[in-house]
Amino acid sequence: MEESQENPLAFNSRIDLKNLEEAVQNIKTELGKVIVGQHDMLEMLIISILSDGHSLIEGVPGVAKTITAKLLARTMDVDFSRIQFTPDLMPSDILGTSIFNVKTSEFEFKKGPIFSNIVLIDEINRAPAKTQAALFEVMEERQITIDGEKFKMPPPFLVFATQNPVEQEGTYALPEAQLDRFLFKINVPYPNVEEELIILENEHKRENKNVLDTIQPVLTAAQIAEYQDTIRKIIIENNLLKYIASIVDNTRNNPNLFLGASPRASLAIMNTSKAMAAINGRDFVTPDDIKKVASAVLSHRIILTPEREMEGLTPSKVVQQIIETLEVPR
Secondary structure, rough: OOOOOOOOOOOOOOOOOHHHHHHHHHHHHHHHOOOOOOOOHHHHHHHHHHHHHHHEEEEOOOOOOHHHHHHHHOOOOOOOEEEEEEOOOOHHHHHHEEEEEEEOOOOEEEEOOOOOOEEEEOOOOHHOOHHHHHOHHHHHOOOEEEEEEEEEEOOOOEEEEEEOOOOOOOOOOHHHHOOOOOOOOEEEOOOOOOOOHHHHHHHHHOOOOHHHHHHOOOOEHHHHHHHHHHHHHHHHOHHHHHHHHHHHHHHOOOOOOOOOOOOHHHHHHHHHHHHHHHOOOOOOOHHHHHHHHHHHHOOOOEOOOHHHHHHHOOHHHHHHHHHHHHHHHO
8 A cells, every 4th residue: 555645845724725715716817807917916906805905006097907996896796886086076976965855854865986895996196185085984994974973884895096106287195194094005017018919919809898798706795704704814923923013113213214104004914914825825924925015015104204205215115125124034
């Protein structure tokens, strides 16, 4: 009788991640029907869903920010709404408003488009500050207070917002408190030449077919809630918690930075590194998981000193320098 040879690198997962891994692969397969490349953006958006956090997607026009968010929402069997932010948009246009009912002689609340599961806010920096501020409560507490009455948002509730980094005229920069509500800031680069060629070929073959019709839902609201619970159970050792705390603390004492990150950033790194581990088939976090998510979590939460900004330094580079400087736990 032959003895079975076991892989010395294999390990027995203490948490069943099979269904979660399969769901993530199904999402990637569906999006791969339309989206070419942009693997980092897709991975970060999936992690934000599993971590129950909002994402800000930044990139120049035409790099598939909006269509990716729409298609990702399409892979989930949940409600979806899209809000185009414009300079004349009012808070009531998003949240809703009380309307007088002549028949009942009472005011009735008419819900706005924010009442959905997945909300895509396109060009979030095109609306003025008072409209942006209307999102504070709903993004943090998943509820809206109107005329003294609270309205809870149905789970899952996730905001995907896009913005263009190069256009300044007619835009209103998001304040730090608003940026801090976003779990991730995802920078979307240009495709390379090979990817651009595939984009052209696919569009030529597609002719007039609607790309949204090619995407099928693969996740339900109940499954999303189940996988979010699974992520919370992923194991992270104390030495890695200290590593996360050291990274965030370094942003507060870094000579290149005017403003460092808050404890909310530490929690975000911990939660998203758990999700990163899970989608890679592990029930435990490694230092590499933390490194992969650190920039997307921190880059929009820190502010450079004016001198370093004039020199062309970027928040992402500072985060990378911090990671390279700190000793990696073993």
